């Protein structure tokens with residue numbers, strides 16, 4: 300009766316983007332929900348989920364870690380972002396099922412909760428320096444003591460000119476720090492658009508104490524590049540939202556290359572992999588600062604993980620008054636994790652604590668959303 304009876308990927312438009320959910324049903328009728336995080340390439344993940352269903356249907360839904368291993372290693376070519384995004388959704392759904400089966404919240408399956416509420420950082424951006432500062436003020440006045448900006452200087456259409464954009468970003472950070480003082484934790488997401496030298500120049504534009512961390516200034520394929528950058532600035536780094544396994548996270552911890560672990564539970568491989576990375580982070584006195592840019596299932600899974608780990612800083616939230624993204628639509632998700640001011644309330648019901656209105660979500664026809672393809676002023680390719 301505990302066997303997996305069916306696995307169904309559901310791709311739907313929710314708010315400004317698509318969400319790839321997964322519905323796993325057991326022979327005794329328990330339904331588990333998961334979410335996958337490879338935004339903009341959801342069709343390839345959905346196809347992988349259908350491949351996995353070929354050998355997962357009929358397996359014991361309680362063998363979660365074994366299913367992780369078999370999914371990762373069964374096709375000879377181990378791992379990779381598409382596979383682990385699919386595995387993440389399956390893993391989260393199996394934890395949801397196990398929690399419902401045992402009548403306990405998922406955090407109880409992870410060792411129990413270490414905190415009563417989950418602090419968040421608020422995100423803000425804008426079309427101008429003034430708008431970014433105004434949005435930061437709104438967040439601070441709403442109770443956030445930790446915010447992260449995406450600079451208006453990075454919102455320049457299809458052309459990204461690093462020097463011009465970084466000048467704007469530096470002014471925003473300096474103004475926010477001047478207005479709110481040292482009591483505010485202030486970070487900036489640089490969306491891995493820069494080179495090592497550009498990042499070092501940016502750090503030199505900032506008086507000491509302006510910023511508490513910079514998030515992903517460069518791409519993460521090369522730990523050596525981050526090791527080089529680490530010698531060029533004293534500012535802490537927040538890296539890891541793109542990691543798709545413990546092996547990608549490993550050099551960043553062992554070599555002291557990140558000071559916050561930006562784990563994404565919907566990409567790294569679900570609870571099974573995320574808890575291992577959180578544990579290794581703990582052993583290096585690195586707090587996790589999870590990436591959480593998706594819908595209520597991602598948020599709920601991340602909240603349960605955040606409740607259960609010792610080493611935690613802030614969870615990203617996209618549910619503040621300065622962003623209208625529509626990812627947490629209450630019609631589609633009539634039950635979901637709730638916020639009280641700047642914290643998420645840890646849910647105490649069985650499983651993840653999320654209900655999906657299946658009629659509503661199946662009416663949300665997905666249409667492909669392609670991220671912007673940015674160019675440098677000379678026409679060459681740069682990251683979004």
Ligand SMILES: [Mg+2]
Nearest residue numbers: 488514515540
């Ligand atoms: Mg980021």
